[in-house]
Amino acid sequence: MREILVIGIGAGNPEYITVQAINALNSADVFFVVDKGEDKSSLLALRTDICDRHINDQNYRLVQIPEPPRDREASAYAEAVQDWHERRAGLVEAAIIEHLPDDGHGAFLVWGDPALYDSTLRVIERVLDRGNVAFDYRVIPGITAVQALAAQHRLPLNRIGEPVHITTGRRLTSGLPDGLDSAVVMLDPGLACADLDDPDLHIYWGAYLGTPQEELRSGRVRDVADEIARTKQELRRQHGWIMDTYLIRRESPPSSEGRT
Numbered sequence: 001m002r003e004i005l006v007i008g009i010g011a012g013n014p015e016y017i018t019v020q021a022i023n024a025l026n027s028a029d030v031f032f033v034v035d036k037g038e039d040k041s042s043l044l045a046l047r048t049d050i051c052d053r054h055i056n057d058q059n060y061r062l063v064q065i066p067e068p069p070r071d072r073e074a075s076a077y078a079e080a081v082q083d084w085h086e087r088r089a090g091l092v093e094a095a096i097i098e099h100l101p102d103d104g105h106g107a108f109l110v111w112g113d114p115a116l117y118d119s120t121l122r123v124i125e126r127v128l129d130r131g132n133v134a135f136d137y138r139v140i141p142g143i144t145a146v147q148a149l150a151a152q153h154r155l156p157l158n159r160i161g162e163p164v165h166i167t168t169g170r171r172l173t174s175g176l177p178d179g180l181d182s183a184v185v186m187l188d189p190g191l192a193c194a195d196l197d198d199p200d201l202h203i204y205w206g207a208y209l210g211t212p213q214e215e216l217r218s219g220r221v222r223d224v225a226d227e228i229a230r231t232k233q234e235l236r237r238q239h240g241w242i243m244d245t246y247l248i249r250r251e252s253p254p255s256s257e258g259r260t
């Protein structure tokens with residue numbers, strides 16, 4: 001029976017990789033990575049760097065799976081994502097059949113942790129449901145961008161006894177959910193928090209976390225949002241891509257109160 005490991009490789013720093021992930025890397029012969037196109041080629045390079053650093057037998061094979069184009073303008077967002085997952089499942093299925101022998105050990109290298117805003121596990125379940133190829137699979141957790149952000153800003157994510165809310169820029173446009181004073185925001189191409197009219201809102205922002213290009217900013221949203229938005233534009237132009245994450249938190253003065 002084929003075996004597939006879905007390995008979280010951490011969100012940027014090759015040293016985020018866990019001992020469990022290193023052992024998993026060394027048990028696989030074929031590595032599948034999703035190729036997101038040229039603008040993200042440095043992400044692919046980072047994955048290759050991880051394989052080069054941590055795999056003892058360098059005779060492994062790296063198989064790139066092209067990412068199918070996604071209709072981001074579709075009005076029916078959920079259906080468009082389902083359709084995209086189905087096309088990805090077709091490509092993943094074809095790659096497994098072509099490159100992984102019946103008793104082979106394959107691995108998918110997933111940025112950060114596979115449980116957080118990543119479709120690999122859904123796509124793998126789809127491949128199994130299609131019934132054209134059989135395999136077992138296991139998941140190895142990784143360090144997420146959220147953990148990297150909290151560490152770099154030396155922040156606890158929750159206030160005492162309060163929940164942690166993780167959301168997307170798209171969802172933040174309607175504001176913080178009722179009863180919540182903070183949220184971690186991912187997948188925000190602009191800076192959605194800049195439009196929230198709240199003088200007590202603070203932001204803890206990080207881009208390219210864990211990498212040599214890392215940028216950190218923090219302050220009152222009102223005071224720093226314009227500068228962060230400009231920095232994002234400039235960095236995107238410079239590197240061809242950007243990944244950033246931030247925590248926003250309502251902090252009544254004195255601001256240190258919320259950080260205990």
Ligand SMILES: C[S@@+](CC[C@H](N)C(=O)[O-])C[C@H]1O[C@@H](n2cnc3c(N)ncnc32)[C@H](O)[C@@H]1O
Binds near residue numbers: 012111113188243244
């Ligand atoms: C598709 S999600 C993948 C999340 C990933 N599975 C994780 O565990 O962090 C991509 C989003 O993660 C965040 N992200 C991932 N890596 C990052 C990094 N090194 N620095 C800042 N944000 C990052 C950004 O918000 C980006 O838009």
